[in-house]
Amino acid sequence: MNTxxxxxxxxxxxxxxxxxxxxxxIVPLTIVGLLAVLGLTISEFNSTESYYNNMIVVSKFSTxxxxxxxxxTIFLVSLSGNFYENHQSKISxxxxxxxxxxxxxxxxxxxxxLAMFFLGIEVxxxxxxxxxxxxxxxxxxxxxxxxxxxxxxxASGIILFGICMIYGAMGSxxxxxxxxxxxxxxxxxxxxxxxxxxxxxMLFKVAAVPFHFWAPxxxxxxxxxxxxxxxxxxKVVAMATLCQLLSVMNADISESFKIVIVIISMASMTIGNIxxxxxxxxxxxxxxxxxSHAGFMLMTxxxxxxxxxxxxYYASAYALSGIAAFSVIIYVCKNRDNEDIVNFHGLGKNNPxxxxxxxxxxxxxxxxxxxxxxxxxxxxxxxTIEAGYLALVIVAVINSIISVGYYFKLILAxxxxxxxxxxxxxxxxxxxxxxxxxxxxxxxxxFPSVVLxxxx
Numbered sequence: 001m002n003t004x005x006x007x008x009x010x011x012x013x014x015x016x017x018x019x020x021x022x023x024x025x026i027v028p029l030t031i032v033g034l035l036a037v038l039g040l041t042i043s044e045f046n047s048t049e050s051y052y053n054n055m056i057v058v059s060k061f062s063t064x065x066x067x068x069x070x071x072x073t074i075f076l077v078s079l080s081g082n083f084y085e086n087h088q089s090k091i092s093x094x095x096x097x098x099x100x101x102x103x104x105x106x107x108x109x110x111x112x113x114l115a116m117f118f119l120g121i122e123v124x125x126x127x128x129x130x131x132x133x134x135x136x137x138x139x140x141x142x143x144x145x146x147x148x149x150x151x152x153x154x155a156s157g158i159i160l161f162g163i164c165m166i167y168g169a170m171g172s173x174x175x176x177x178x179x180x181x182x183x184x185x186x187x188x189x190x191x192x193x194x195x196x197x198x199x200x201x202m203l204f205k206v207a208a209v210p211f212h213f214w215a216p217x218x219x220x221x222x223x224x225x226x227x228x229x230x231x232x233x234x235k236v237v238a239m240a241t242l243c244q245l246l247s248v249m250n251a252d253i254s255e256s257f258k259i260v261i262v263i264i265s266m267a268s269m270t271i272g273n274i275x276x277x278x279x280x281x282x283x284x285x286x287x288x289x290x291x292s293h294a295g296f297m298l299m300t301x302x303x304x305x306x307x308x309x310x311x312x313y314y315a316s317a318y319a320l321s322g323i324a325a326f327s328v329i330i331y332v333c334k335n336r337d338n339e340d341i342v343n344f345h346g347l348g349k350n351n352p353x354x355x356x357x358x359x360x361x362x363x364x365x366x367x368x369x370x371x372x373x374x375x376x377x378x379x380x381x382x383x384t385i386e387a388g389y390l391a392l393v394i395v396a397v398i399n400s401i402i403s404v405g406y407y408f409k410l411i412l413a414x415x416x417x418x419x420x421x422x423x424x425x426x427x428x429x430x431x432x433x434x435x436x437x438x439x440x441x442x443x444x445x446x447f448p449s450v451v452l453x454x455x456x
Contacts, residue, residue, distance in 0.1 A: 001051040001058060003041045003066055004106050010037065011099035018092035027081035030095050031074055038070045050112055054174055057112035064312055064454050065109045065240045068319070072233045073102045075323045075433050076225070082427045083225045083330055094134070098229070101127035105237040109244055114163045114173040117245070121159065121205070125152045128234065131226040132218060144221025151214040155204030162197030165190045166249075179250035196257075198245060205238035207287075208294040209267040216275075219287035224333060227283050228326035231290050232319040239297045243311055247304045261301050262392050268295025269399040276406045282329060282339045285406055286322075289365060292399060293318050299380050299396070303387045308455040310379045313444070316451055317372030320441040321364040327434035328358040331426060341410055346419025351426060355414045357434045362407040364441050367400045372444035379452065 010033040017026050041063055049058045077098060084091050100123060107120030129152065133145020163173070169191035170178045182191065200211070207215040219227045272292030279285040297314055300307035331354060332347065333339045348355040364371035377400060381393045444451060 001049070001056050001110075002044065003037060003070075004056065004103055004110065006033075006037045006040055007099060007103040007106060010034070011096045011103065014092050014096040014099060023091055026092050026095050027077060030077050030099065034070055034074045034077065038067060038074070041067050041070060054112040054176060055116045056107070056110050057175075058110060060455055061244060061308055062106075062110040065236075065315075066106045068312065068316055069102060069105045069109075069233060069237060072236070072319050072323065073098065075437060076229055076233065078429055078433050079228070079327060079330060080225060082429050083223075083334075094131075097127045097130055101131075101229075101233075105233065108237055108241040111244075112175050114166065114175065114178075117241070118156075118160065118163060121241070122156065124234070124237065125156060128152070128226075128230065131229065132222040134226065135223045138221075138223075140221035141223060142221075144218045147214055147221075148218045151204065151218075155201045155211075157201075158197050158204070159201030162194045162199075162201060165194030165197060167194075169194060175248050179248060182250045192254075195246070195249070199242065202238055202242040202245065203264065206235060206242065206294045206297070207291055208264055208298060209271045209291065210264075212268070212272070212291045212294075215291060216284045216287040219290075220281055220283045220339070224283070224326065224330050224339065227286075228323065228330070231286055231326065232322040235290055235294065236315040236319050239294070239300075239315060240311065243300060243304065243308065246301065247308075258302055261298055262389060265295045265298040265392060266395045268292060268298065269396060270295075273399050273402045273406075277402070279406070280340050280342075282333075282341060282344070282410065285410070286325065289403065289406075292403060293365070295399075296377065296380060296396060299384045299389075299392065302389055302392075303383055307383060309452045310376070310383055312455055313372070313448060313451045314376040314380055317364060317376040317441060317444055320437045320444070321361040321371070321373060324357050324361040324434050324437040324441065325365075327430050327437065328354045328361075331430045341413050342420065344410060344413050345417035346414070348415040350419045350421075350423040353431065354426065354434065357438050358414065359411050360438050361441070362411060364438075364445075366404045366407045370442060370445050372441045372448070375445050375448045379448070 010030065013033065014026055014030060017029065044058055045060065045063045047058060077095065080094060084094055104120045104123030104127065107116055108124065111117035111120060129145060129149045132148045133142055135141035166178060167173060169188040170181050172178060204211040219230065269292045272288045272295060276285050276288035279288065297311065300311040329339060332343050336343055360371065364373035367374045367377045381396060384393050
């Protein structure tokens with residue numbers, strides 16, 4: 001609860017700093033504020049409290065994921081100072097929207113009431129609609145904002161309908177009451193229908209097949225900073241919330257539901273990877289890569305009672321490699337009309353450090369050893385085999401091999417092609433964020449138990 005109040009206060013502070021004409025102090029003060037909020041969140045790790053008639057519940061799960069969200073936001077805010085340097089007059093607005101988005105993300109994993117869950121998802125979504133369409137003079141950005149708004153509104157409507165069904169069946173929005181009543185022998189048919197509708201709405205947010213069709217266009221059209229936010233923070237938030245929803249409401253997934261999850265997981269991995277092979281735009285490629293990673297993360301739903309730690313680990317590994325990759329993309333594609341692979345030609349000669357960081361982040365996403373991505377998949381696969389879904393693991397391994405194809409397409413472009421232009425100056429913050437993110441990724445790969453044991 002203290003975390004949520006502190007984040008909202010920080011968002012208001014960002015807006016006040018502009019009034020006092022302190023725009024240059026906004027980014028550093030926001031980073032300091034977020035570090036303080038991170039410390040506050042970690043201090044609450046072992047406490048389990050509920051506030052406002054169980055509207056907000058602080059647990060190990062919510063604290064661990066909130067800490068991850070704050071770390072990712074620190075990286076994204078750090079990159080924002082350089083990305084928005086030509087929009088100094090609006091930087092407080094961009095920062096405040098990102099901070100308020102974080103408050104929605106924290107509410108989404110800390111809810112004890114379905115009303116608070118829906119409030120969190122709307123705060124997050126509205127902030128994203130604005131950020132997707134924030135490049136007002138760019139037609140692609142306008143299109144991305146409109147598409148995301150329409151698809152997101154549709155998904156929110158399905159989620160709201162699901163909540164209404166659950167309320168109709170149980171007569172309460174309180175998650176603990178719903179969990180207690182779900183143990184009864186005869187449940188109204190509306191309850192499983194409500195759970196299915198909630199799951200469908202969240203699969204839209206995660207961008208899992210067949211609800212992924214908005215992702216490539218929105219990722220490509222949005223400003224690169226917003227795409228980085230969607231690809232890392234938002235995907236992790238949606239996946240964590242779906243896992244939390246199904247577990248706290250005691251929605252013991254039936255075998256038929258599990259088979260549907262297996263099919264969606266297989267389809268997401270396969271379609272995501274096959275479509276990514278055909279892309280020449282790096283942002284579209286990472287959009288389809290994100291669809292395939294959503295398929296991997298859905299595997300955690302097959303063993304809800306034991307998978308919270310592995311989901312946190314996979315989400316951390318994926319998000320950190322995503323942050324490192326987007327740091328390099330922001331540097332390479334700044335002041336360019338597109339994000340095609342051609343722009344990355346010769347980066348290994350022009351800027352060896354950034355090329356090495358992008359290579360490392362792509363190898364982590366592909367699941368190559370020493371990087372956290374490999375160990376995250378290993379943990380996930382062993383858990384899924386224990387749950388009895390060997391066929392799903394075989395499909396996942398094949399898809400991991402396929403993904404190497406398109407990741408290496410970008411790596412080869414950096415190291416085997418001649419540079420298109422002379423080397424340009426690299427801002428220190430790009431190096432700092434990229435290096436710290438990839439070092440953290442490698443550290444998680446070398447010491448996986450640090451994260452895996454948090455929610456054991």
